[in-house]
Amino acid sequence: MDLLLDAGNTRLKWGLRDESGWRGQGAVAIGEPDGLAAVLAAAGPIRRVLGANVAGAGVAARLAELLGVRSLVPVWIEPSVSAFGVHNRYLDPARLGADRWAALVGARALHGAAALVVTSGTATTADVLDGEGVFQGGVILPGLDLMRSSLARDTAQLPFADGRFEPLPRRTADAIVSGCLHAQVGAIERMFRRVAAEAGAVCLLNGGAAGSLAPLLEIPLRRVDNLVLEGLGCMLSEL
Structure with a gap:
């Protein structure tokens, strides 16, 4: 084991x-x-x-x-320039987060075509992996709960909202939750455009907020429980 x-x-x-x-x-x-x-x-x-x-x-x-x-x-683990079918184009490959590197390796093993690799946790990352297995780059933004808590912390009259998504919110709590979800979904969908034209392109979505984001995403989507663990499983052969 x-x-x-x-x-x-x-x-x-x-x-x-x-x-x-x-x-x-x-x-x-x-x-x-x-x-x-x-x-x-x-x-x-x-x-x-x-x-x-x-x-x-x-x-x-x-x-x-x-x-x-x-x-x-x-x-x-530490990120490398190339391993397990993934080539790392980060300007300084060693500076890529170990979790992002493992998720990219897991994504390549599970889906042999182009993918946007999204992890929605404390932070949300959206990383572009092309059909040749080249990591072209990606973005990091505050996760869903961080967005909500920043509004509560840094504004005088906006609470940490326990609202719900509404297309046209008419309550403050719903406006906060809907705005944060729009920001997350919008960033993911914009990044997906980088691979959308490639054959078999899909968004691979994992992380704690995946259940909130998945119903709102209007792109080809596949949820995976934990891409980092999947990637680490692939890396066991090097031990």
């Missing part, structure tokens, strides 16, 4: 995988990585640990300590 870890800004996602595929996936709060201990206790023997970490050195150290109790040493 192999343990795969996606240490993000808010959550630590985990996956257990063997030769037959996924044996389980889940998540714990990034500030409480000890929640992973129960997963480890129930998992049985684990051979390897591979992860993508954008949560910082402190989280990496805590996980190393937790895993060390079981004599496991996590390996944290």
Whole structure:
């Protein structure tokens, strides 16, 4: 059994995988990585640990300590210029986030044609992967909840809205939620234009806000549970 870890800004996602595929996936709060201990206790023997970490050195150290109790040493991936069928055109390839790199690798493995790779979490990323497997670039914007919380934090009379999407909102709460969703969907659809003309082009959507965004997107769409874990699964061959 192999343990795969996606240490993000808010959550630590985990996956257990063997030769037959996924044996389980889940998540714990990034500030409480000890929640992973129960997963480890129930998992049985684990051979390897591979992860993508954008949560910082402190989280990496805590996980190393937790895993060390079981004599496991996590390996944290770093982006490269080219690997696993993906060519990285970032101006400084090493500066691409490890999670974005793993998601691109996962996207290429799951969909062998052009794709817009979208992760909708604390931040939303939309990365262009062409039909040849070349990562052409991408954008980062605040995630849905960050957009809503920024309005509550930085304006005098706009609360953190618990509204709903409406085409023409007539309540402030609905206006806030609808505006934030329009901003997310608009950015994604604009970025999709970069690959729309390629054969088989699709938006691969994952992340915590995917359920809110998917019904509003008017582009070819495929939801995937966790592209980062999928990419890490592809990378196990290098360990």
